[in-house]
Amino acid sequence: MGASGWHYYVAYQPDLQAALDGLRRQVFEAGDYWWAVPYEYGKSAADFPNRPRTEAELWADESVQESGTHSILDMSRVLADGEEPDYGTVQPVVEAEALEHLGVTKLTRSHVEALKPLASRSWFGRCAVLHDPEGNPSEIYFWGFSGD
Template sequence: MGASGWSYYVAYQPDLGRALDELRTRVFRDGDYWWAEPYELGKSASDFPDRPRTEQELWASEAVQESGTHSILDVHGMVAPGEKPGFGTVEPVTEAEALATAGVAKLTRAHVAAIDDLASQRWFGRCAVLHDDAGSPSEIYFWGFSGD
């Protein structure tokens, strides 16, 4: 099947880890992910009433462990400042990266195309705080590639 790109926008909150957890909870609840058990391309888990009811049930499946969900559910935690990203983690865009790729320190939605290539490895995610026209944080953009 190959890896899939995914992206999400959520309302800004200063705790990026909490924002990630809340997004993952919503995606799982809504069934907005690919479920490897029925292995039906073009369908999301929401198309199946018998889909797993907990993430523990979902990840107990060997097929899901091997193929992933092609969604934010395939990443589990934020990279702490100064830490190297590991498998299944989300790394925030640094100010230096924002300046190098978009030419600004405060990113907006208009800069998303400029930073998209910062997520270049499978099974890793990135996130960026996006700002409104007044320069205040307004949302968080999560994106990456995962699945096999």
């Protein structure tokens, strides 16, 4: 199947890990992920009434561990500033990186397409705080690639 790209927008909150955790809960509860057990491509877990009811139950299956969910569920932790990216982690875009790659420090939705190449490895995600026209943080954009 290969890795799948995914992206999400969530309301801004200063705690990026809490934002990731809330997004993961929302995606899991909605069944908005690929479930490896039935191996039916083009369907989400929501299409199966017998899908796992907890994340622990989902990840207990070896097929899921090997194939992932092709969603934010494959990411578990937001990295602290200066931490090296690792499997299943999300690295925030910092102001210096935004300035280097996009020429601005306050990112908006208009920068999203230009941000996408910053997530170039599989099983790794990025996130960026996006700002409203007045320059206030308004949402967080999560994106990346995962799954096999």
